[in-house]
Amino acid sequence: MENRRRSRVTPLRIAESVAATLRDRILGSGPDYRLPTQDQLVDEFGVSYPSIREAIRILETEGLVTVRRGNVGGAEVHRPDAASAAYHLGLALQGERVTLGDLATGLQMLEPLCAAECARRPDRHETVVPGLRANLDATAGLIGTGAAFTHAARRFHELVVAGTPNITIRAVVSTLVALWSAQEEAWAEGLTSQDEYPSEVDAAAVVQTHQRLLKEIVAGRPAAAERVARAHLAATQSYVVDRVDQGVVNAVLAKARPPATAPSPWRV
Numbered sequence: 001m002e003n004r005r006r007s008r009v010t011p012l013r014i015a016e017s018v019a020a021t022l023r024d025r026i027l028g029s030g031p032d033y034r035l036p037t038q039d040q041l042v043d044e045f046g047v048s049y050p051s052i053r054e055a056i057r058i059l060e061t062e063g064l065v066t067v068r069r070g071n072v073g074g075a076e077v078h079r080p081d082a083a084s085a086a087y088h089l090g091l092a093l094q095g096e097r098v099t100l101g102d103l104a105t106g107l108q109m110l111e112p113l114c115a116a117e118c119a120r121r122p123d124r125h126e127t128v129v130p131g132l133r134a135n136l137d138a139t140a141g142l143i144g145t146g147a148a149f150t151h152a153a154r155r156f157h158e159l160v161v162a163g164t165p166n167i168t169i170r171a172v173v174s175t176l177v178a179l180w181s182a183q184e185e186a187w188a189e190g191l192t193s194q195d196e197y198p199s200e201v202d203a204a205a206v207v208q209t210h211q212r213l214l215k216e217i218v219a220g221r222p223a224a225a226e227r228v229a230r231a232h233l234a235a236t237q238s239y240v241v242d243r244v245d246q247g248v249v250n251a252v253l254a255k256a257r258p259p260a261t262a263p264s265p266w267r268v
Contacts, residue, residue, distance in 0.1 A: 014047050015054035021045075022055060026064050026077055035065060035075045063088070082158075083257060085171070086178035090251025093179075100183055100247050104237040107180055108230055110173050111161060115213060115229035116222035118163040124217060128163035132214050135159055136207065143203045146192030147185065153203075154181040156210050160217075160229070180237075182253040187240050198239060206236060 018041070026033060036044065041052045056075055059065045063084050065075045078084065093103065118128045139152040154177075161177050164170040191197040209232045216225035 012054065014051045015058060018045050018047065018051060018055035019058040022059060023062070023064060026059070026079065031079060033077055035077055037074070082171075082174040082178040083254065085175040086182065086254040087251055089175050090179050090182075090249055090254045093249040094251045098249050100249060101241045103176070103180055103183070103249055104233075104241050107173075107176055108233045108237070111157065111177060111233060112226040112229035114161045114164040114169065114173055115217065116226040117165060117169075118160055119217045119220050119222040119225040121163065121165060124163070124220070128159075129214070129218055131159045131162075132156065132210075132217070136210055136214065139210065140207050143207065144200050146197040147188040149203050150185055150188035153206055153210070154184060157181070160213070178257070179249065179251075179254050182257045183250065184237075184240055185257065186250070186253050187243075202239075206232075209235075 022035065022041075026035075035041075035056075038049060038052050038056075041055075042049055045052070056065060056067060059075075060067055063078060063080070065077055067075050118124055121128060135152065135156045139149065139156060142149040142152050158174065158177055158181065161170060161174045164173065188197065209228065213225060213228045213232065216228055
């Protein structure tokens with residue numbers, strides 16, 4: 001008779017199994033989902049505390065939870081969004097030594113397609129236009145404020161991508177846009193601190209171009225919207241690219257970027 005080795009279920013395999021179940025819950029639940037306490041998880045899965053802690057650690061390394069220590073400790077759940085995806089994509093691009101110029105070129109290919117899709121939406125007057133108009137009003141009021149203006153202007157781009165009906169395209173392009181926004185905003189903050197930010201005339205020109213793009217979207221002219229968006233990106237990104245074209249994408253900037261005040265492009 002053959003000697004059969006009894007397979008052992010290691011603590012790591014148990015933790016991975018628990019993590020897989022919790023991951024599915026996080027990704028399949030709404031934004032209000034809360035992770036049970038460790039005591040509750042031990043009772044539910046019938047495993048040890050070390051296995052539960054290792055499962056949570058796995059989710060923490062994936063960016064799905066943040067563990068708070070101390071008297072008010074616990075695990076805070078984070079659903080994936082453009083910002084977290086931008087950070088992880090940024091790590092891959094930074095590892096490949098991808099330049100800002102290369103990232104800018106990629107966006108010039110993809111983002112204008114989103115502007116065209118916004119113009120094609122039959123419900124654009126309800127789903128896309130109000131957010132863009134509100135952003136334009138806010139951005140126009142920030143001319144002369146340096147980095148604050150750039151931050152608001154970048155939100156306009158994110159809202160355009162957020163209006164793309166196809167969920168896959170929206171998720172992919174919003175990740176690239178969030179990554180670029182982090183690089184451009186860091187550039188703007190540096191120039192503002194050195195009192196070298198572009199002139200108010202340049203900022204006003206950005207607002208005017210955003211107004212032109214919105215006009216084409218409102219009118220339902222996809223080809224014109226795409227054309228305006230592509231020319232605008234080439235012009236505005238040159239402010240950054242001409243100075244740091246060989247600069248490599250910095251993933252940490254995406255992670256440190258303040259939370260967006262605009263709706264998440266992944267959930268519009």
